[in-house]
Amino acid sequence: QISMEKILILDYGSQYTQLIARRLRELGVFSEIHPPTLPLAAWRDPEVRGVILSGGPESVYADGAPDIPEGALDGGIPVLGICYGMQLMTHRLGGKVVPGQHREYGKAILERHSAAGMLKEWADLEQVWMSHGDRVESVPEGFRVTGVSTGSPFAAIEHGSKPLLGIQFHPEVVHTP
Secondary structure (H helix, E strand, O other): OOEEEEEEEEOOOOOOHHHHHHHHHHOOEEEEEEOOOOOHHHHOOOOEEEEEEOOOOOOOOOOOOOOOOOOOOOOOOOEEEEOHHHHHHHHHOOOEEEEEEEEEEEEEEEEEOOOOHHHOOOOOEEEEEEEEEEEEEEOOOOEEEEEEOOOOOOOEEEEOOOOEEEEOEOOOOOOOO
16 A cells, blocks of 8 residues: 655656656655656645655756755755765765766675665675766765765765765666665
8 A cells, every 4th residue: 555655756867767656656655756846845745755866867067957946955854865866965065076987887786884774774785776977076064975886985875964865876776686
């Protein structure tokens, strides 16, 4: 049975946005897909339990790159940034995103650095699926690194006191068990 509590998915152009929604439905979680221009007031709906910022093909530094509403990352609403979503979160909160020396696409091994938080039930080494050109070079203040891969020294990050999480890989695809 699907709960009427919901997760909002902001679509930044990822080829996997619909798959994110499907995986949530498979877990019994209701979700809605919206453009990144969705006003912050919609985020604050009492039924909203969290927001997922999807991946996408843009660079956070590109002219006209999709953004998020001011105040969206203040910690009042749980936010998970996937790929571009993590890069956007990092950029908006004062971290640094840079063009990768090479595009990381395909299978990678995530090395877990923390047995707590979002990766607590993961093995120390897990296969994940990457699909990005830019990468996070430094995390914003208050974040800790919980996972790395060969091409992503910041493959998973979590804020120490706010419900803000970021992952460079795609958990929704079958290549990430």
